[in-house]
Amino acid sequence: MDNRVVLVTGGARGIGLGIVKAFASIGCRVMIADLGLESESEWNYGLANKDDMDKAIDSAGALGEVASCGLDVTDRASCENAVKATVDRFGQLDVLINNAGVVQTGPVVDFSEEDWDSVFAVNTKGIFLMAKAAIPALSESDNAAIVNTASIAGKKGHANMSAYCGSKFAAVGITQSLAFELAPKAIRVNAICPGIVGTAMWLEHLMPMNTTDADEKNRTFEANVSQEIPLGRPQSVEDMGQAAVYLASAKNITGIALSVSGGIEMN
Amino acid sequence: MKLQGQVAIVTAAGRGIGKGIALALATEGARLVVNSFSEKTLANTVDAIKELGAEVISLSGDITDPLKMIALRDLALSEYGQIDILVNNVGAGPKQSEKPPEHELGLTASVWDGLYGQNLKPVVLMTEAVIPHMKQRKTGKVIHISSIAGRTSLSDKALNSFVHPAYGAMKAALISYTQTQAEMFGPFNINVNAVCPGIIYTDAWKSGAQNAVQNIPEYSGMDPREWFEGIAKGRYPDIFDRTPLRREQTVEDIGNAVIFLVSQDSMNITGQSLMVDGGMVKI
Numbered sequence: 001m002d003n004r005v006v007l008v009t010g011g012a013r014g015i016g017l018g019i020v021k022a023f024a025s026i027g028c029r030v031m032i033a034d035l036g037l038e039s040e041s042e043w044n045y046g047l048a049n050k051d052d053m054d055k056a057i058d059s060a061g062a063l064g065e066v067a068s069c070g071l072d073v074t075d076r077a078s079c080e081n082a083v084k085a086t087v088d089r090f091g092q093l094d095v096l097i098n099n100a101g102v103v104q105t106g107p108v109v110d111f112s113e114e115d116w117d118s119v120f121a122v123n124t125k126g127i128f129l130m131a132k133a134a135i136p137a138l139s140e141s142d143n144a145a146i147v148n149t150a151s152i153a154g155k156k157g158h159a160n161m162s163a164y165c166g167s168k169f170a171a172v173g174i175t176q177s178l179a180f181e182l183a184p185k186a187i188r189v190n191a192i193c194p195g196i197v198g199t200a201m202w203l204e205h206l207m208p209m210n211t212t213d214a215d216e217k218n219r220t221f222e223a224n225v226s227q228e229i230p231l232g233r234p235q236s237v238e239d240m241g242q243a244a245v246y247l248a249s250a251k252n253i254t255g256i257a258l259s260v261s262g263g264i265e266m267n
Numbered sequence: 268m269k270l271q272g273q274v275a276i277v278t279a280a281g282r283g284i285g286k287g288i289a290l291a292l293a294t295e296g297a298r299l300v301v302n303s304f305s306e307k308t309l310a311n312t313v314d315a316i317k318e319l320g321a322e323v324i325s326l327s328g329d330i331t332d333p334l335k336m337i338a339l340r341d342l343a344l345s346e347y348g349q350i351d352i353l354v355n356n357v358g359a360g361p362k363q364s365e366k367p368p369e370h371e372l373g374l375t376a377s378v379w380d381g382l383y384g385q386n387l388k389p390v391v392l393m394t395e396a397v398i399p400h401m402k403q404r405k406t407g408k409v410i411h412i413s414s415i416a417g418r419t420s421l422s423d424k425a426l427n428s429f430v431h432p433a434y435g436a437m438k439a440a441l442i443s444y445t446q447t448q449a450e451m452f453g454p455f456n457i458n459v460n461a462v463c464p465g466i467i468y469t470d471a472w473k474s475g476a477q478n479a480v481q482n483i484p485e486y487s488g489m490d491p492r493e494w495f496e497g498i499a500k501g502r503y504p505d506i507f508d509r510t511p512l513r514r515e516q517t518v519e520d521i522g523n524a525v526i527f528l529v530s531q532d533s534m535n536i537t538g539q540s541l542m543v544d545g546g547m548v549k550i
Contacts, residue, residue, distance in 0.1 A: 179546050183511030188546075195535070230453025235535040242532035250527075252465070252520045254512055254546035259539055263453050266446040266538035 001249055002027040004143075005090040007082065009033050009073055009130060010100030012048040012056040014199035015149060018237025019097055019244045020056065024064030026245065031086040032056050033071035034100070043118075044104055045204040073100045073126030074118075079133040086137075093137040095248045098127045098171075099149040103164050103201050116163050123167035127174050139185045145248045146182075148175050149240070150191040150257055152265040168193075172257045179255030188254040190247040195235045195261025196225060230263030268296035269530040275352035276300045276343055278330045278393060281308030283469030284412060285356040286315070287518025288525050293321035295526055297352065300343040301325045302335075330357050331389040333396075340396045349404065352529045353397045356412045358438075359385040360471060361431045379433045386437035391444065398452065407457040408529040411445055412521075413540055414438040415465050419548045424506040428483065429475050438463075442540045449538030458537040460528045465516045465544025466498055466507075499545065511546035 006023045010016040012034035024030050034048040034056070041047040053068050060066045069085040072078045086093050102122045104115045127148055138144040153161060154168030172191055179189040196202060198221060225234045243260045247253060259265040275292045279285040281303025289301050293316045301316070303309035306327040316323040324346050328335050343350050362385075367377035390411055401407030416430050417438025426432055441461055448459040466472065476491035486494055498507050499515040524543050527533055542548055 180511050183513065183546060186512075188512070230450050231456065231458070231535060231537055232454055233535070239533075239535045243536070246527045246532065250520070250523065250543070252512060252514070252516045252545045253524075253541075253543055256542050258536070258541065260533075260536050262535045263449045263537040266449060 001245070004028045004094040004248075005031070005086060005092050006095040006097060006248070007031045007033060007086045007093060007134065008097040008099055009071055009082070009126070010048070010149075011097075012036070012052040012068075014201065015194060015197060015237050015240045016097075016099040017056050017060065018239075018241040019099060019149075020060045020066065020241075021063055022238070022241025022245050023095070023248075024060045024066055027064060028095075029065045029090045030060065030067075031082070031089065032060065032066055032068040033082045034068070035072060036068070036070045043102060045200055047102070071100070073098075073130055074121040076129050076133070079126075079129040082130075083133045083137055092141060093134060094141040094144055096130060096134045096138060096146045097149070097244060098130050098146065100126050101149060101151075101201075103205055105160050105164065105206070107160055108162050111163065119163040120167050120170070123164070124170040124174070127171060131174075131178060135182070135185075135187070138187050142186070143251065144185075144187040146178065146187065146189045147244045147247050148189070148191040150175065150193045152193045152195050152259055152261050154191070154193055154257065155259065155265050155267060175257060176255050183254060188247075188251070190253060190255065191257040192240060192243045192247065193257050193259040193261065193265060194240050195259065195264045196229065197235045197237060197240065199237070228264055229261070233262060235260055235262055268294075269526060269532070270352070271296035273297045273351040274300065274343060274347040274349050275354065275529070276302075276339060276350060276397070277354045277356055278302050278339075278389070279304070279357045280312050281305055282312075283471065284464060284467060284518050284521050285354075286312050287522045288354055288356060288412075290315055290319065291519070291522025291526050292352070292354075292529075293319045293323070295530070296321070298322040298347055299324070300339065300347070300350075302330050302339050303327055304329055330393070331384055333392050336389070336393045336396045339393075340400070344400065350397055350400055351406065352408045352410070353394065353401075354410045354412070354525060354529075355390040355393055357385070357389045357393070358412060358414075360434055378431065382431065382433040382437050386434065387440050387444075390441060394448070398457070401457050402452065402455045405456045407452075407455075409448065409452075409457065409459045410525055410528055411441045411459075411461045413441040413445070413461040413463045415463050415542065415544050415548045417442050418463055418540065418542065419508075422506055422508075428479065428506075445540060446538045453537060458528070458534070460533075460537060461540040462521060462524045462528065463540050463542045463544065463548070464521050465510065465542075465547050467516050467518060467521070468492075468495055469518070508547050510544070514545060516543055516545055
């Protein structure tokens with residue numbers, strides 16, 4: 001994997017940053033692509049701002065060669081620019097990690113059409129736009145791979161999560177379809193399905209919570225973890241980094257959606 | 268090295284996939300405990316492991332015999348004091364039964380019994396032999412070698428000529444067993460996963476290829492190796508599904524998959540059945 005060039009969308013925080021660091025620490029050159037917002041995000045929890053981008057560059061930069069660029073995966077021109085910025089900076093693109101994702105939850109009768117569109121725009125259309133932009137560059141590589149961050153929500157439905165589950169099932173479907181489509185170009189396409197990782201998405205939104213007290217939040221998180229996960233521990237961003245590295249390097253694996261969930265999801 | 272000092276049992280490690288797994292574990296610094304039916308093939312594997320600079324002990328003989336399983340476990344414990352990794356690689360296609368019962372279901376019954384005895388029962392019993400030790404230490408990694416045949420139905424022609432339906436059924440059972448064990452032993456910090464190899468040119472497929480060029484009229488006279496290469500290249504669409512990556516898999520692929528699944532890199536992956544098949548089965 002030495003010297004390979006990896007582009008990670010949603011790479012400034014959480015799982016994306018874990019993936020960035022895993023590749024950087026094995027000698028890959030990594031482009032961190034994320035929103036890098038100048039002002040407060042209008043979403044239901046904080047998305048990556050400029051400060052997050054700077055911190056990501058600092059922490060991942062200590063492990064290997066990284067750079068960053070702004071990216072909104074719902075915007076075609078922005079996706080094309082991110083690919084161009086990567087090739088301009090590093091001369092090639094070998095691995096695309098479609099990790100950018102957002103969540104919104106709630107019963108369908110109360111769920112706004114705007115939120116539905118936003119979830120699908122990032123989690124589903126984002127993969128399409130990034131793949132479309134990156135395939136020409138990936139086709140030049142002799143061992144290219146795409147890894148999509150889906151979710152265990154892409155394997156089983158949950159109440160109040162129609163938009164998120166729908167978008168992640170779609171991510172798995174796109175993974176399989178692209179695996180077929182791109183195999184003749186020697187581009188492998190796989191997905192990881194993270195379980196419960198204590199990122200902003202989980203702690204600030206997914207965990208049902210009536211308190212802002214940090215200790216109580218942690219206690220609830222730990223209780224959820226020990227009840228729901230056979231291995232009895234939460235997953236980490238490092239787990240996702242290692243899984244992505246393995247899938248990017250496993251030359252005869254394509255079209256799979258690997259659950260990294262401590263056994264929550266087994267199919 | 269990812270497995271420095273860890274002790275790994277690999278069954279049926281004399282040839283093919285089992286040997287590939289044992290060598291892969293050795294390159295990562297594991298201490299190996301290997302078994303094979305044949306003394307001769309086992310000696311080859313032991314030599315190859317030693318050439319890599321790894322420690323190894325071995326026990327030849329029939330690993331479908333529960334007493335042999337117990338002996339293999341006890342050998343590992345007496346020699347190395349611990350077992351960190353168990354790779355259940357034992358498995359085989361149908362063998363000619365000595366003398367099936369003479370009633371109309373006799374042949375079917377003996378083939379199914381035989382495949383159960385070769386593919387499922389020895390995995391269950393070997394795991395039962397090792398699990399108490401792993402539970403006590405609250406650490407362990409168990410890998411079952413399943414198959415693409417455990418995840419999908421093959422074509423009628425493939426089932427008639429190459430893969431008995433009972434083989435697929437036993438390999439599918441291993442996937443279920445992987446999941447139930449992952450649930451049961453998760454609280455003891457034991458990860459249980461399966462690897463599903465695709466089509467690899469081991470001795471089993473060498474004889475499959477031989478069979479194809481001898482017994483299927485349209486392939487008559489072909490070189491067996493060339494015929495085999497045609498599977499991944501998609502030349503027999505009425506027998507084998509497409510392999511999107513158009514290349515055969517290797518024992519090294521399976522070794523790498525096992526290394527990933529028994530290393531710290533996958534500490535939070537359990538209950539999974541990892542397809543290493545060039546995309547033939549899409550799960």
